[in-house]
Amino acid sequence: MAAGLNSADGALAARLPEGVLREVAPAYLEEPRGRWPGRAGLVAAPRDADECAAVIRACADARVAVVPRGGGTGLVGGQVMPDGPAPLVLSLERMAAIRAIFPDEGVMIAEAGTTLQAAREAAQAAGLQFPLSLASQGTAQLGGVLSTNAGGVNVLRHGNARALCLGIEAVLPAGEVMHDLKRLRKDNTGYDLRDLLIGAEGTLGVITAASLVLAPVPAETGVAMLVVESPEAALRLLGLAQARMAGGVTGFELISGQGLRFLDEALPQIRQPFAARPDWLVLVEIGLPEGLSADAALEGLFEAGVGAGLVGDGVIARSGQQAAEFWALREHIPLANRAIGAIASHDISLPLSEIAGFIRDAGDWLAGQEEMRINCFGHLGDGNLHYNLFPAKGRDRAEYDAIRSGLSRHLHQMVVARGGSFSAEHGVGRLKVADLERWGDPARLRAMRAIKQALDPAGIMNPGAVLG
C-alpha cells in the first residue's frame, strides 16, 4: 500500500468533470464472497476516456487512490479496497457502447462497461461469436474481464481474454489516454503494453475500450457427457479427442461425483444424465467444419474411448436444448458449492501430465486431515481445476476455521512443487498477495515492482491489489 494517500473528499469532487459523480451506493462496495468490506469516499462514472483521464489526473494530483470497478464479480477482492484512506471508485458502467463491429474482419470494438453477455449477443447478431464465456457473464464487464485476463469454458480452443484482444484504449496512471485500439493480427511496433495492462487488475491503469476477436460459428457443434473412471482416463480421452478433431475440441470439463451429489443436495431440480452418480465424468464440446456430423464425431470418440478402456458410459446431446442442459449442469456446480458452503476454494492450474498425480496426492494428504468433502472440477483441457473443500456431512464450516489457511497453504505448495499456479484464472487481487510474495520468482517480482513504480509513482491505482 502506497504511503501518503488521502481520502476522496469534497475538494476532489469539485475538481472532477461535471456530472461524473454517482451516489456511493452499496453496489459499488461489494464483492461476491463478502470477505472484504469495500469503502469509497466518492464514486465516479466517466462517459468517455477523456473524462476518465480527467478523473485519474485529479486523483493523481490529490493523491487519492482509484479503485476501478466493472461488474464486481471478481473472486479475489481486486474490486474493493478495505484498508487505507477511502478511495475513489471508478465505475465503467457508463462506457458500455459497442462502438463498431467489423464482420468481415472478425473484430468488435467495445467499451469496458459492456457486459460480457451484451458483447456475446452483439457478436451473435453479426453472425459470429465472441468465444469467452463465464458463469457470471450477465454481470461481468469487458474491462474487468480483460483486467483479470478471465478464462472460462472456451479457453481450450480460443484462449483466455488476453488471446481475444487485439488492442486497447486505456488511461494510464498519469491520467493520459493510450490510444491503441488496433484491429490488427500482426503489429510489432514496440513493447506489448496491451498484454501488460491485461491481467494487471487495474494497478497499472484502466482499460476503457478494447478491440476484440470474433470467431466464426462452427458449422456443426455437439456436446456429450462421458463417464470416465479417473482424471487420468479423462486426460487420455482429451488426447484422443484432440488427435481426432484437430482443434475442434472447444470444451473439456471435468466433473466429480461429489459435484453431482452436491447438485442433488442443493439443486435437485437440475436434471442429471446418469441415474447412478459416477465418480468422474467429462463434458466434451466440439465445433466442426461443414461436411462433418458432430453426432458421428462424438459417437466415434465414445467408441474409441470405450475401445481404449477410458470411457464406461456416455450420452450425446440430441438437441440444442439437451446440450444447453448439459452445460447448465456444469454451470450450476459453483452455485451448489455456494449453497453447501466451502471451507476453502483453490483456483489452480497444473501441467496436464501432473494433474492426475496431484489429485491423487492431494486426496491422500487430505484423508489424513479432518474429515471433509472434496469437489474437484474444472477446465481440464486447460489444466485448470477448482479444487474446493467442504465440511463433512452434518458438520459446519466454522469447525474448520483453525485449519483453513494451513490446508490452503499446503495444497498450494503441492501445486507449485508440480510446476503449477496458485491462481489460474481468478487473479491475485487482495486474496493472494501473500501467495504471490511467497511463490513468485524473485526476479520477476522485482521487475513487477519496478514497472509499477515507473508507471504509477504515486501508487494511486488500485493500491494493495496484486503487489501488497
Next chain:
Amino acid sequence: MAAGLNSADGALAARLPEGVLREVAPAYLEEPRGRWPGRAGLVAAPRDADECAAVIRACADARVAVVPRGGGTGLVGGQVMPDGPAPLVLSLERMAAIRAIFPDEGVMIAEAGTTLQAAREAAQAAGLQFPLSLASQGTAQLGGVLSTNAGGVNVLRHGNARALCLGIEAVLPAGEVMHDLKRLRKDNTGYDLRDLLIGAEGTLGVITAASLVLAPVPAETGVAMLVVESPEAALRLLGLAQARMAGGVTGFELISGQGLRFLDEALPQIRQPFAARPDWLVLVEIGLPEGLSADAALEGLFEAGVGAGLVGDGVIARSGQQAAEFWALREHIPLANRAIGAIASHDISLPLSEIAGFIRDAGDWLAGQEEMRINCFGHLGDGNLHYNLFPAKGRDRAEYDAIRSGLSRHLHQMVVARGGSFSAEHGVGRLKVADLERWGDPARLRAMRAIKQALDPAGIMNPGAVLG
C-alpha cells in the same frame, strides 16, 4: 542511445565466466541486407542462464552495451549496433538444447539458441508440430524468433510467436535470471512479463529458454492455388473458406502477377502451376479433422468460389510433393525479390477490410511517381502485406535513391491513416525507430520509455533498438 557507455575490452573480458568468449568473427556482425556495419569489442557465448546472467552483470558494472544475437536473420537491424562504443555481442549459440518435450501436454522446453528448424523437427519426432514457420527457419533461433515476436505463414491458425509461448527463462538487465518456464495454459499471477520481453527485441533482457506450445498434426491437410481477380476477391474467398472450415484454414497467402514474373526472371527453375501468369492468386492451406477429405474440402471451396464469382481457375495439390512445390513457389518470392533488387520494402499490416482500398490507393499514388514495379504479396489472412517497390525494367535501383525515403514515408502514412501498422512482423530494430517516434501513440511511447528506464537504468541492453 544511452550516454556513458564504454567499449567492451580486455578488462571486461577478464571479469567474464571462464571460457565464454568467442573470436570476434564477421558472422557475429552481419545482418541480411548489409545496411549496418556491426561492431563488437567482445563476443560471449554463455552455456546456461547463470553464465548469461554473469556476463550481463559484468557488462552492467562496466557500463558496456550488450547486443543479444540469435541467428542474425532479422530484417530491421536489431542484431547489430553500428554506433557508439563497441558492444559485447551476446550469442545464444551454445544454449541450443531441447530440454524436454511433454507430448501429452503439447509442450516443449527449448533453449534460445535452438534453430526454428531444429525445434520443428523435434516436435515432429514427437508426433506433433511447432506451428511457426519462416523462410529463414534453418538459421533463425528461438530466442530471436521470440524477441521479435516473429510471424510467418501459420499465424492465421496458430498466432505469432507470442501465442505459442507459455513461459520464458530470461536474464533481466540487472543480471538476474527470471525463472518463469511454466507449462501452463492458465496462470494469472501478476504482470505479464513474458509478453513484455517477447517483442522487446533484446532491449529489456535476454530470453534464454522458452516453454512452447506444440499442436496436434491435422489428420488431413491440403494445399491449393486459386486464381482470383483482385485482392478484394481474395479476401471474400478467405471469408468463405473460414465460414466453411471453422478454424481449418491454416494458411492464406496472396501472390501477385508481378511476383510470378519476378520468379520467371530470377528463378526460372521454379515450376509455376498456371501457364499464363495471373494478376493475383492465393495459396490456401487447410488442416482438417479425421473423417473429412482435404481434397473434397478444397474442391468444394473452389466450386463455391467460382459460384460466387471470386475464383477464375485453380489447382489442388495431388500429393505431398506437389503441396511442397506450391509452398516453395511462395517461399522463393523473397529470393526473387532480392535478385531483382528492391527500391524499398514495407512490412505492413492493415485491418482486413482496409486492404483492398490500400492496394488500390497506393497503386494509384505510385502511378503518379517515377515508373516502377510493385510486388505486393504476403500473409493475407493476417492482414500482413509485403509491399515492395522495384525499379522499372532496365533501370537501376540507384536511380531511385533520391525518392526512396519519401516513398516509404508516404506509403506508411497511408497505412497508418487506415489503422494499419508500419511494422507487422519484422519489428522496429534500428530501421524503424524514427517511424515509431512519428506514428506511435505518445502515451504509449512515454510508458515504454518509463519501463525501459525502470528495468535497464544504465541503458545497456541493445541500445539504439526500438527506442532511439
